[in-house]
Every structure is written in C-alpha cells, then in structure tokens.
Amino acid sequence: MTGAPRSARTALNAPFANPQRPADESALDPDAMRQPLGNAWYCVGQARSLGTAGSRTGLRAVELNGEQIVLGRAPDGMPFALRDRCPHRGMALSKGRFDGDTLMCPFHGWRFGTDGRCRDVPTLSEHDAADFSRIQVQRFPIRESAGFLWVNPHIGPATGAVPEVPTLDFAPAGSLVVELVVEASFDLTTLSLVDPGHVAFVHDSWWFRPSKQLREKVKTFQPVPHGFVMTSHATTTSSPVYRLLGGVPEVEIEFRLPGVRLERIRAGEKRVANYTFATPLTPDRTLLTNALYWSMPALNLLKPVARPLMRQFLTQDQQVLQHAQDGLDRKPTMVLFGQGDLPSQWYFRLKREALESARDGRPFVNPLERRELRWRS
Ligand code: FES
Ligand SMILES: [Fe+2]
Structure with missing residues (x-):
C-alpha cells in the first residue's frame, strides 16, 4: 500500500458515464452517492x-x-x-x-x-x-x-422499504465461510461483485478457469427487487467447480443492494449457493464475506481443500482492488465502457433510486429493464 491520502476514497465520481440517464447531481446531496447506503442491512459476521x-x-x-x-x-x-x-x-x-x-x-x-x-x-x-x-x-x-x-446502521425515522436480508432456500449439509478485509471503498469493492470483465484476468487459477481464452458471452439480465439477476445453464466447458455437481447445472446470479451477490446453483436435487457480501467498515476499508453452502453431505469431505481455494479467490480480488483504489485516490473517476460495464452502471442507478425514493418518501421503483448483454470473458 502506498501512503495516498485515504480521505480521498469516498470521492468517487462514477455515475457520470451513464448514457441512458444523465447524472442529475443537483437533486441529491452529492456526498450521498459516494457513501454506502445508510439505511440497509449489512453482514456483521457469522451468527455462531x-x-x-x-x-x-x-x-x-x-x-x-x-x-x-x-x-x-x-x-x-x-x-x-x-x-x-x-x-x-x-x-x-x-x-x-x-x-x-x-x-x-x-x-x-x-x-x-x-x-x-x-x-x-x-x-x-x-x-x-x-x-x-x-x-x-x-x-x-x-x-x-x-x-x-x-x-442496519440507520439512525432516525424509517424511510421506506429497504432491500431484503439474504435467505437460504435449502437446508445446507455444510458450509464454508471466508472473510477478508479489502483496503478499498465500499463502491469499488461492490462493483467487483457485478463486474464480469475482471474474472478472466484476476481469477485465472487452474481450478476455476482452466482455459485462458476469452469467449463471447451472451446473458439475459432482469430486474428483481432492489437489484438484477442473470440466469443461465452452465455449459460443461465451465469451471470444474460446476462440473463437480454433474449434469448441466442451472446457475442464477442475483445482485441486490446494498452489496449482496447471491449465486444459486441447481443440478437436479443438488443445491449449492455461493453468497458474497460487502460490508463498509470505514470509508477506506470494506469487509468481503464469502459463504459457500451445499446440500450434499459428501461435499463436507472437500472442505479442507476448498477453504484455501476460496481464500485464494478472495485474495485475488483483494489485491487488485487495493491497487485500483490507489489509482482512484489520485484521480477519482472511472470510465464505464461497453456492455460488460453495464452492470456496474446499474449498481449506481439502483443506489441513486434508493436514495431518491427515500428522500421523496415514495416506494423504490427499480429503474432497470430486462435485457441481453454481450461481452467476452
Ligand atoms: S461508566 Fe463511566 S465511562 Fe462508562
Ligand atoms: Fe472477483
């Protein structure tokens, strides 16, 4: 880490690059968009x-x-x-x-x-x-x-419905949790949860991405309460993690405010869920929590092997985010470009709507529409 001034970290001028909706900074407290949502549920550790x-x-x-x-x-x-x-x-x-x-x-x-x-x-x-x-x-x-x-760290009167706390829709036979502190802002860390473009470059471990080649991807996204979801049938050429389940698993990846990514994998009766939560600690530090749950008792045997792999995966994000944050500390702007960056723009649109609806005392209306995205990864 360099000694860049950490106080600059909250000043991220990101939502500018949204062609569908020009930024309307006058309507909102300009600081609000740069901070994590104040009225939302954040993960603060394991219940046990x-x-x-x-x-x-x-x-x-x-x-x-x-x-x-x-x-x-x-x-x-x-x-x-x-x-x-x-x-x-x-x-x-x-x-x-x-x-x-x-x-x-x-x-x-x-x-x-x-x-x-x-x-x-x-x-x-x-x-x-x-x-x-x-x-x-x-x-x-x-x-x-x-x-x-x-x-929910919100102080003061309630301001409308807040995004639901994640739930698990099956009884897990086992689970694995890894927590890591990232020296980066909440927004930058949360963007990594919806950014398909970094996967091929950052998460290039043999066990996750055996092929080094970029492939054309076409995925359909649709709005869900306070977020969006991508549904697909994983191909057999996908990661060995999916192949472990056998068959052709169905994968659903949901993003939900404030910083929640819910990946649900289903292959017949077998269920796996990979949940990731971002928690703002300070303006400069964000906690990333990753929880893997499975329905098959046999997978409990793999736990000692899976833990270091999961930690490696999260550490890859941690390293790259810290270096990117150093760059943003020097100049707090981003160029969100191409369809692969649309989910990142959607994050800011959802956040803006959460802030505006709370300010106006009206229900949250998801500003997103169903659409297909194409990118290479
Ligand atoms: S009782 Fe004195 S500081 Fe708490
Ligand atoms: Fe990542």
Whole structure:
C-alpha cells in the first residue's frame, strides 16, 4: 500500500458515464452517492460467533460504516446491537461484561439493558436525586439469516422499504465461510461483485478457469427487487467447480443492494449457493464475506481443500482492488465502457433510486429493464 491520502476514497465520481440517464447531481446531496447506503442491512459476521440460545458468550465489537458497534446474544437467543460507547465517558462497552441481562461498563460500572437503556449507576448515593432512566445507548436493528448477523446502521425515522436480508432456500449439509478485509471503498469493492470483465484476468487459477481464452458471452439480465439477476445453464466447458455437481447445472446470479451477490446453483436435487457480501467498515476499508453452502453431505469431505481455494479467490480480488483504489485516490473517476460495464452502471442507478425514493418518501421503483448483454470473458 502506498501512503495516498485515504480521505480521498469516498470521492468517487462514477455515475457520470451513464448514457441512458444523465447524472442529475443537483437533486441529491452529492456526498450521498459516494457513501454506502445508510439505511440497509449489512453482514456483521457469522451468527455462531455469538453462540446459540442458552450458551454463554461474550460481547463482540464490530465496525460498520464508521460506527463502532457491540454485539451480543441474550439467553433467549435474541441477538442485540448497541453503539459501542458508554454515554458517561465514551468507554467501549464491548470491553465490559454481559451477565445475560445487562452490559456493565468497565470504567464506572454503569449498567445497560440490551435495549440500550441505563439500568443502574452504582456510584450514585441514595441521597442523590439524579435520574438515570433517560440515559440511553443507541440501539441498532439486528437480524439473523443464512447463518449471518445483519445490522442496519440507520439512525432516525424509517424511510421506506429497504432491500431484503439474504435467505437460504435449502437446508445446507455444510458450509464454508471466508472473510477478508479489502483496503478499498465500499463502491469499488461492490462493483467487483457485478463486474464480469475482471474474472478472466484476476481469477485465472487452474481450478476455476482452466482455459485462458476469452469467449463471447451472451446473458439475459432482469430486474428483481432492489437489484438484477442473470440466469443461465452452465455449459460443461465451465469451471470444474460446476462440473463437480454433474449434469448441466442451472446457475442464477442475483445482485441486490446494498452489496449482496447471491449465486444459486441447481443440478437436479443438488443445491449449492455461493453468497458474497460487502460490508463498509470505514470509508477506506470494506469487509468481503464469502459463504459457500451445499446440500450434499459428501461435499463436507472437500472442505479442507476448498477453504484455501476460496481464500485464494478472495485474495485475488483483494489485491487488485487495493491497487485500483490507489489509482482512484489520485484521480477519482472511472470510465464505464461497453456492455460488460453495464452492470456496474446499474449498481449506481439502483443506489441513486434508493436514495431518491427515500428522500421523496415514495416506494423504490427499480429503474432497470430486462435485457441481453454481450461481452467476452
Ligand atoms: S465511562 Fe462508562 S461508566 Fe463511566
Ligand atoms: Fe472477483
């Protein structure tokens, strides 16, 4: 990494190259388009990192969109998310203890319920009339789905429907999760999830792409709520990963705001899902989470082999994104060019619509239309 000024990272002037719809910067807060969507669910780690109902677990500190958040799980199994900051003197509550009912700040022992309300100030004299019942720690909505925890960092009144949290539509026999921090902005990292053009150059490992030749691709895309989906029948010449399933698998790849890629593979009764989530940590750092789920118990044997391969795949993205970010730090513009870059433009159009519909207090209307795209990869 070079010492380029990281503060420049949010200033990405990307949506300019959209021929269908000239950028209308006047309508939106210009900063809003450069930041991750504020009102959306983001993956903050595996559900099991907080243990299960009844099991004794500690607190976990996570970072989300510049916010420090403490996560925990109550004995009834309900997870909770609070701002990781004691209102008294700013101490990180994640450094304290959770007894299953209250979190205790390690600095002066103030106690807070999992709803964020102050329950006790132990240093208060009986003769002190100060009322602590109105003291509160910010609480964030948290959900559990597909084996992960999802937090919406939005503060303030609700602003319309937000994109659904990803779910899994089969019972997995096993799963494999790899997480990697990328030193790049959320937008740049998320674009890699919808960018078919980089695959042949970045992910050229023998096990994923045995052929070095670029081939003409024709794929149909259609809008889905808050995103778009590509459906296809994988050919037998595809990656060995697909061939492992036997037959001619059906592949469906969905992209959904804020930064969710859901690849669903079906071959007869057999099911595999490869999910990728981007989570903004700070303006300069993005967490990439990749989860592979399968329905066939026999595949559990491949787990030790598959883990390093999945890590290698994600590391390929990590390296290239960090170098590209260095270039964008020097000049924050992109030229989105050709049909292979249309999904990247669609990302910005979806994001713009999410921001505009929230600002206008109206429902989100997907601005995309069904269409065929051609590119070589
Ligand atoms: S800083 Fe938390 S109790 Fe004082
Ligand atoms: Fe990639």
